[in-house]
Amino acid sequence: MQSHSWYRRFIHPVFSVAWRDIRITTRYKSWFVASFIWPIIFPFSLIFLGQGLAGPDGEGVESFTALAGTSDYSSFLIVGSLVWMFVNINLWMGGLSLMTDRTRGTFDTHWTMPVSKLALVVGATLASLALNFVPMVVAIGFYAAIGWLEMTGSIVQVILAILTVVPFLLGFLLCFAALTVRFREAGILVQVLRTVFSILCGLQFPLAVLPPVLQSIGAAIPLTHFIDLVRTIVIHGGAVFDHAASVAYLLGSGIALSALGAIAFELVRRSVRSSGLVTGY
């Protein structure tokens, strides 16, 4: 029987969409490469680049320490790379989920069903978060085992730190989903955004090397606070709530962006049904 309860209308569909994406993704053999090989090989080039720039005797490490606040450049770069991968996978899976739905041919069917359309995006985001978990664990385990990543902080605190970025991520992906419904194609936007984030948020280098204007812009992006938080906990230890200001900024901006994303998505949903942009490819 059809139920109108909040659980049946939203929560159950969210988990069903997430389960669907996890099931489909893991049925492709390439998932193994994405989860077990890519996270291991991806940070290598950055670490070797860092070693090259440090010079044969590591004299560059001193200036790196002055800029980054740590001499542990490999942990710094590995955490940055993993966050870059985290954002990347979420953009592709969560942000482009409705575009994938269009190209797959299931978009129109979903939109004629009584399910909340937000549930489709939230479910896809949940799936991408869950699928992200595997490469993170693989990479952290591998680099910790070979001694390139020194985990000073506890894994519980790292997970808590990751949870603080979820509202921001959800809001961001809702805005992104609205864009993909309106403009249909957003692949190039993903490419641009991940590069911009990688530069302004200092994912692969200390933020202090940027010109002051770009540093200010970067400091306003919640993702910058997230990478700082994760790096600090991984490299220096401590608890998430020792960084109350960053946590408050991440959660506050995340909740605001989620509300904005939900409104934008709803407005676009109505507008494309009127204009006809909801159909076609």
Place this chain on the structure above:
Amino acid sequence: MIALDVDGLRKEFTSRSGPPWRRRRETVTAVDGVSFSIPAGEIFSLLGPNGAGKTTCIKMLATLLIPTAGSARVLGHDIVKEEQAVRRLMTAVLPGERTLFWKLTVRENLRYFAALYGLDRAFTDRRIDELTSFFGVAEKLGALVEKLSTGQRQKVVLCRALLPDPALILLDEPTLGLDPHAARSLREMIRAIRDQGKTVLLTTHYMYEADELSDRVAIIHNGRIVCMDSPAVLKRSLNANKIIRLETDVWPHECTMAFDRRFPGNDAVAEERDGQMHVTIMVRSGEIAIGELAGMVNEYGAMITTVRVEEPSLEDVFIEMTGERVESADAEPLLV
């Protein structure tokens, strides 16, 4: 009881073209004031060529598009103001092979869509067993959809549409792309769905399909309904006892004039297709002897290659109403 009541439904699409400094807005009316009502338990077909407005019409009824004007009510619920209520009462099967997830099994697909319909697990599993048995795909429940034939996939799509036990089902070109055997089997299924008390709104551009399946048919052309009734009444309205179809190498204009003189009260419509002239003669008054007709055609240097005498079909109704054939209605006007 009226399952679907459509009143003056209209949809305009506005597009912009040209460079930014000389942008031009162009408005196209895809559906232009369509009205009809479907009583519960009826198969009703919207019949027309590609581009006639059938799919736009069904997309509005499926709550995918918002009409520019007019209204429609599903069991009394407005498709715009009460879209969620409408979506619980009605399901839509839109065209395209990939309306299922190919990397999920049949059971996984059906459970997934049941969750989106808000169905509970016990009801879902019972319904999946009933429907897959009914459509003859029960043994495929564990198979990935990508391993099914097109016909089997279409049956699974129908299972999906019937999961929430809807009062109204919208089927947009359901047999498109199926082989003749699968299409015939699917038409039988659609009749069986109606026999379960469901109301079916079907769009098709296959005349025989509308003729065979429908309780009533609306012929739609350029966004408007040009006629609407049961297939039998529509064919009777042609006022033709039978149709003679000729294929000739040529059909000069003088031939049409001679035909009108020799067989007054009857109509001959000719069109060129595949290098042959196809002449449709509607016998409305008295009888036309084939020998006499052949003699007349020969007088104008034309050679008849094929003659068929048939009962009037919905295609003839369409030609009569619109002056065009269904397959060529987008492009080729008839030569008369």
